[in-house]
Amino acid sequence: MRVCLLVVLAAHLAAAASPIAPLPRGAVELLPGPLRARFQANRDYLLSLPDHRLLFAYYKEAVIKIPTGVQPLGGWEAPQIDLRGHFLGHFLSAGARIYAATGDPEMKAKCDRIVAELARCQRANGNGYVGSVPEKVLGVLESGRHSDVWAPYYTLHKTLMGLYEMWRLAGSEQALHVIEGMAGYIEKRLAALPEPVMRKSLEVEHGGMAELFWDLHSATGQERYRPLARKFEHAAILEPLARGEDALSGLHANTQIPKIHGAFRAYEITGEPRYRAIAENFFRMVAERRSYATGGNSAREFWGDAGKLHDTLGESNQETCTSYNMMVLARMLFTATGDVRYADFHERNLYNGILSAHNPEDSQFCYFTPMKTGLSKTFGRPLDSFWCCYGTGVQALAELPAAIYFEDARGLYVNLFVPSRAAWKNGDVSLTQETGFPEESSTRLSLRLKRPLRFALRMRVPFWAREGAKVTVNGAPFNAEAAAGSYLTLEREWKDGDRVEARLPMSLWTEPLPGAPEKVSVLYGPLVLAGLAFSETVLKGDPKAPATWLAEAPVAERVPGPRVPKQTNWLPEYIDWPRPPLPTWRTKSGPPMQFVPLYLVQTQPYGLYFEVRP
Incomplete structure (x- = not known):
């Protein structure tokens, strides 16, 4: 079929005549490249953690004898935390995500052992409870002494959540049995709680409890989980959002985002438009009014005033x-809308938030990404940190294969540019x-x-591809507008051996700091560039035209990607891929400064926002 017979549709909103979903886990394989290397480093780190040390707090609460010589993990896993x-x-x-994506038997066996030990703890408790904190802490929460508990x-x-994913993604029926016992414990406890007491307790961070119970209701069909989900809906936060009111200033950021996940799951399950409005309004208030050029948000864990x-x-x-949690919300909203902005x-957050906070050489994570010039990242230690961001960090990297391709009734979406292979239509199509x-x-x-099969292949043309995309099909130039911030939809009868190539020109551009337009961050495509500097520096040029104050550095100064040690033979080739180093830039005048992608910066002091004057 001649290229000219292709039907091309490019729009800000991809036509979403039917629900959009990621391809099934296991249908996408990461091929050698930097994301697979990070995925592998994450897997190896998880396997290195001793089972009994991970379970230490659970054994203690269940009064189960801890094996001789086993010590608790440090950091936030220490007994006093x-x-x-x-x-x-x-x-x-x-x-569970790694197993579902790869079928990794070693990971499955380790997780199954841990689930079995949690079941053992639950039996020892005798009342359905399985937890790492004393049951009496819930009583303190219910008494209103919120300052005496953490969360x-x-x-x-x-x-x-971990048990739920072990059931849904790794097929562990034992995990479901443990969840059902714990859900019964919570159900009985909350049934005795007056509504005002429950409402007051929601002021204390409670994670994604509403989302969890909506998930259980949907997956099991059991009606008992619906009222439990409703009990964990925090009306004081959700109601203003439903009305479109921005009341986020002064709130602890990560406490709120999982509540919105729960609201969106309620929309998916009940169809109530109010829940979708909550999620869309919240996303706009955070992503558009309280986020940095990196896509991330929060200062000292809290939100300030919009803009x-x-x-x-x-x-x-x-x-x-x-x-991570805003990325989860963006994916949720993408599946409902097909809006390329969410992709x-x-x-933007993947590179400047998750990969930037991960050191692939030892697979450790940052709690924060400093933004004041002269500061540097602080990575944790393998057995002595375990901040909350370690948890979301390992989840984010395990989720990498699930974020690349999506499908609907018409065809496929290509959302991320990652070396990968996708099996679709029960293996009839391989991309x-x-x-x-x-x-x-x-x-x-x-x-x-x-x-041969007719379907729509939608390629994301990112907002940063200011010149649009240049596409060839089977080597022939394809002349169609593919504007930045849209999907290029190629709908045709595809045949075995068909090839598509897309060039997405990357260039330097700037984004001002909200509230201080004289300070800008400079980006190359989606990558925020860090200026390696010990102190604040005023640069000379046009703040809207970075080419007036930055020049591309010689090839010899380019930054190679980080090296990832070969730790296992599970994916023996995962580090070996030929890759050109990323370009870097240096200032044209004034104090010499090098600008490099933030996600490759590890220990060097840097800055992300600089004042630029003509």
Whole structure:
């Protein structure tokens, strides 16, 4: 079929005549490249953690003898920390995702052992309870002494979330049995709680409890979970959002985002438009009014006033948990709308929030991404940190294969540019993506089909591709407008061996700091560039035209990607791929300064916003 017979549709909103969903887990394989290397490093780190140390707090609460010589983990897993045990739930979630994507038997066996030990703890407790914090802490919460507790339901949610994903993604019926017992415990406890007491207790961070019970209601069909989900809906937060009122100033950021996940799941299950309005209004208030150029948000874990970030730059910006949870919300909203803005937001946070906060050489994470010039990232230690952002960090990396391709009744979406292979239509279609992104600004798709098939192939044309996309089909130039911030839809009868190549020109551009337009951050495509500097520096040029104050550095100064040690033979080739180093830039005048992608910066002091004067 001649190229000219293709039907091309490009729009800000992709036509979503039917629900959009990620391809099934296991249908997408990461191919050698930097994201697969990070995925592998994450997997190896998780497998290195000893089972009994992960379970230490659960054994203690169940009064089960702890094996001789076993010590608790450090950091937030230490016995004196009220959130101890939270990481185990994240661990199970990440492990289940890795197994579902790869069939990794070692990961499955480790997670199954841990689920069996949690079941053992539940039997020892004798009342359905399985947790890493004392039951009496819930009584303190219910008594209204909120200052005497940290976040007990937050911690319990992590355990239940991990068990839920072990059931849904890794097929563990034992995990479901444990969840049902714990749900019964919570149901009985809350049934005896007066409504005003329950409402007051929701002022304390409780994670994604509403989302969890909506998930259980949907997956099991059991009506008992619906009222439990409703009990954890925090009306004081949700009602203003339903009315479109911005009441987020002064709130703890990551406490709120999982509540919105729950609201969106309620929309998906009940169809009530109020819940969708809550999610869309919230996303706009955070992503458009309270976010940095990285896509991340929060200062010292809190939100300030909308559009006023000028006095927030410091050592505690962009809590990694908030980046991850906003990415989850963006994906939820994308599946409901097909709006490319949510996919763009996801990509921006992936590179500048998640990958930036991860050191692939030892797979450790940052709690915050500092934004004040002269500061540097602080990565944790393998057995002695376990901040909340360790948990969301391991989940985010385990989720990488699930964020690349989506489908609806018409066809496929290509949302991320990642070396990968996708099996679709029960294996009738195989799509392989070859790309060196972000080191190169193009991607190549090749299709293998058992028989010719008509469908729509939608390629994201990112907002940062200011010149649009240049596309060829089977080597022939394809002349159609593919504007930045849209989907290029190629709908035709595809045949075995068809090839598509898209060039997505990357260029330098700037974004001002909300509330201080004289300060700008400079980006290359989706990548925020960090200026390596020890102190504030005023640069000379046009703040809207970075080419007036930055020049591309010689090839010899380019930054190679981080090296990832070969730790296992599970994916023996995962580090070995030929890749050109990323370009870097340096100032044209004034104090010499190098600008490099933030996600490759590890220990160097840097700045993200600079005052630029003509």
